[in-house]
Amino acid sequence: MTAKFSDATDQDLEWFDLENYHPLESASLATWSTLIRDRVMLTHAINSSKNPHTSDYEYFRQYCLEQFDKIKKDPLTPLGFTKRILSVESETNTKTVNSISTKRLRFLANSIEIEVDEKTIADLQLQKSENYPLSQYAHVMVNLHASSEDIKRDFAIWLKKYRKMHSTTPSDDHRNKTKIWYKNKVLQCKDLLLFEAITDKRVIWTRIIAMIDVDDQVLSKANQDHNRIKNLRQQIDQIFQDEICDILDNAQN
Known part of the structure; x- marks a missing residue:
């Protein structure tokens, strides 16, 4: 089944408000872990909803729409996903030394x-x-x-x-990372990408950049800059992974 994309209208994107993301500036590592995990798990569900060979894929689609409605109302509200157990821990692992998975x-x-x-x-x-x-x-x-x-x-x-x-120190380093993620608006960008994936309504990258950088005069000058888009793509790919959630969970708050 091939999705037919149409461009998202301004009305389609009325839910998006940068003000709703401002509490992220002082959010804890635990909060960041929860928000990232929610997006990772929702992405998995979206992929299932687009696979006609997945049992109950129509159910997955409706489920994804319902979950994203929660993000529209409050992007910082937990969606209720729990940690996935992706692999069996090695019996050789200790508290500080582990075999690499x-x-x-x-x-x-x-x-x-x-x-x-x-x-x-x-x-x-x-x-x-x-x-x-x-x-x-x-x-x-x-x-x-x-x-x-x-x-x-x-x-x-x-x-x-x-x-x-x-x-x-690990805790300081992780907090510095989340401050950078907040400054670069990675969660805002991810939510716009999730909207596109769920609704099949296209939000092109230059429009995403214009929407998330609207309150930053320095960044707004680079809205059409290929490097800005390239860097943001890389950030999204690196940050929204199960591995990141595991790391933040284990970090000191």
């Missing part, structure tokens, strides 16, 4: 810029991104052919050096 590995790979020098330390490169939320973690390789004594000794040396290179 395929989900995390995929997330890391998708977060790294294509142009990056392959000799760069992955975590240090990723931390340069204003959207990267994993700064409280380090991802290392361990040579299991070495003795346990050698591994413990080398890990202690590595940890001491790495902590000196990366001294930001």
Whole structure:
């Protein structure tokens, strides 16, 4: 089934009001986690509603419309989605050291810029991104052919050096990230994209930028700037993922 898009009218978008998002400026990490998870789960439901091979896909469509009506009335109200258990925890995991999951590995790979020098330390490169939320973690390789004594000794040396290179406290870093997300209006943008996906009424990117940057004179000058749209696309792709919710849930509030 191919969707037939028509352009959204001003009347279609009357529900969108930047004022309704202002409380995000001081929102807690828990609130951000809830709002992101709601959008992630609603996106999954939308995808199901567009698949005629999904059982009860018409039910999914109606469900999505009802959920989005809640966002229209108050974009910061929780939709009631709960955390998904995506994988079984490894029995080797401890409180501070865990085996890396395929989900995390995929997330890391998708977060790294294509142009990056392959000799760069992955975590240090990723931390340069204003959207990267994993700064409280380090991802290392361990040579299991070495003795346990050698591994413990080398890990202690590595940890001491790495902590000196990366001294930001996790809670402060996460709060700095959410402040950037608020400034860049990523939630507002995501909601407009969800509206388009649910209703099949097109909201082109230049119109999205004009709507979310209307109160920012600096950004309004770049409404037609390709880089602004490109960066916002990347932010949306990186932020609205299950992995981000897990990280914010585990961060200190």
